[in-house]
Amino acid sequence: MILNQDEPEDAEEWQKEPSGHDTQTALTRAYVLHPDVKSVRSRRLPEHGLAEAVSLAGALPGLEVVGSEVVRLPKLAPGMLFGSGKVAELGARLAGLDVGLVLVDGPVTPVQQRNLEKEWGVKLLDRTGLILEIFADRARTREGVLQVELAALSYQRTRLVRAWTHLERQRGGFGFVGGPGETQIEADRRAIDDQMIRLRRQLEKVVRTRELHRAARRKVPFPVVALVGYTNAGKSTLFNRMTGAEVLAKDMLFATLDPTMRGVTLPAENGAGRKIILSDTVGFISDLPTQLVAAFRATLEEVLEADLILHVRDISHPESAEQAADVADILTSLGVKAEVPQLEIWNKLDLVDDTARAALGQRAGQGRGILALSALSGEGIDALLEEVSAVFDEEKTEALLHLTFAEGRRRAWLHGEGLIEAEEQTDDGWTLRVRWTARQKGEYSAL
Incomplete structure (x- = not known):
């Protein structure tokens, strides 16, 4: 039995119109660069970081990735990010491929962005800008759209300093008496601040509505089970498999952006199974922009409210352990209590060979609270539902x-x-x- 527990984000259902990207026919040719700075330590291999950046680019409609590479650097150049020789080498390569957009998988200062765009004659986005573009394309509910706009304004505000050529000082009055007026940059910053205040007020109303729904749910003692995990770990596919829902599930980063909830009745021997509420959340990612962490905290509050957390891992990914560490760091930063029980779900068994599958199944069996399964094929789903039921049937x-x-x-x-x-x-x-x-x-x- 499946209970539909979806809730509107406000007093009435609100849906954003599909992005204009869907109808775009001319693809922008993009090139992806992953800076590998010798002095910066990372738990990731640079080749895997580049592969993730290419996947991020592929998640944004309207882009055609025509090339990518890891750029190894002894240190970052303050003015151009790369050294002059590397800038010239990359410029020739970009011109030969007729590239219109360069995506840099890492932070780029406004000065570096302006200089590189001028040197190469292309548009440039850093990792934060790319993720914001993806989120803006995917957000559908009112809360999601407001959060994306708030995050984008916060990002834009940090890039006002020396970012534009028109930011010369403007005179106040006729200039005969007194000092100069405010700078254009100050006016722009004030306009952004005013808009952010308006957005926060609108968002507070939506969050209050969500809190009313949560308070109503608490009176009906259904435990909340939250699916968390690295982006593209298969959470939405698992959600659909467990609930019979039809949430968007694609082999794509950030396929799910807005929270989705459904009621589920767990199996039981006596036929009277326990009812739970299952929540599908936005996927985590390493180096998530700080603006998005703050803006999406309301969405991730569903995790803080959870009685059980299912940490879904793509066990077929070469950096599954590193992704799991990133998720654990984010859960800690959100303030998830250590007392909240967690089950670790090793998903995508269908993508590993038979030998590795048998070994993973054996390792999962030896570990407490670890289950190996395939959300796509359904293998191991029954065992998961039984384990979830057992968590809530603890001895009282x-x-x-x-x-x-x-x-x-x-x-x-x-x-x-x-x-x-x-x-x-x-x-x-x-x-x-x-x-x-x-x-x-x-x-x-x-x-």
Whole structure:
């Protein structure tokens, strides 16, 4: 049985019109560069970083990637990013390929961007700009669009300094008396700040609506299970397999941007399975722009509300372990509690050979809370559903608690978690009979 638990982002359903990219016929020829700076340590191999950057470019409609390369550098040049010899060499290559857009997989300062665009005669985007373009193309719900616009303005504001040629000082009045007026850059910055304030107010309304939906869900004691993982790990395919939904699932980075939720009834031997709410979230990525981390925190709050986290890994990827480390770092930065149980899902078994599949299955069987499966073929899905059910069927014990009136926060938490079996008010507080798991008892003790 599948329960549809989708919720509108505001009082009424709102959908962004499909991006104009969909109808674009002339493709922009793009070239991808991955700077490998000797002095900068990374957990990734530069070749794998380049492959991810090419995949990012492929996720944006209207681009045709005609070439890519790793550029090894002893250090970054402040004015041009690359040394003069490398700039000339790359310029000749770009001209020969008739490139119109260069994508640099890393940060590029406004000065470096301006100089390189002038030198090569092309448009240039850094990693942050490219990801913002992808998010702007994919966002469909009102919250998603507002968050993208807010992130883009935040990014644009940081690139005002010396970024444009028209930012000369403007005179105030006729210039006969007093000093000069404000600079064009100050006017632009103020306009961006005003727009960001308006967007934040609109976003706050949408977030409040989402919080009302979450509060309503808490009264119906359905646990929330959140799917998290590196982008393109197969979360949406797994979501569709578990719920029977038809969420967009493609072999593409950031195929899912807006959060999607469905109700699911887990299998049970007695036929009365537990109901859960499954949440599909935006994929994580290494070096995610700080503007996007801040702007999408409201979306990722679904993870903070989760009773169980399913960390989905693309086990066929050569850097699956490094991707898992990136996801763990982001979960920690979001403030996900260590007490929240997690299951690690080794997905895409269908993409590994038989020998490796058998070895992965054996390793997963030996590890606690690890399951190997293929969301595409359905292999291992039944075992996953049983494991999820077992997490919520943890052994529960009863306890008698005596709380004073000063401990109202603890009492509210017990009510919010639905753990109170009986309650009686006393002269100095409350006596409560609760039924909880060891994990819930630990969370209560930490309050």
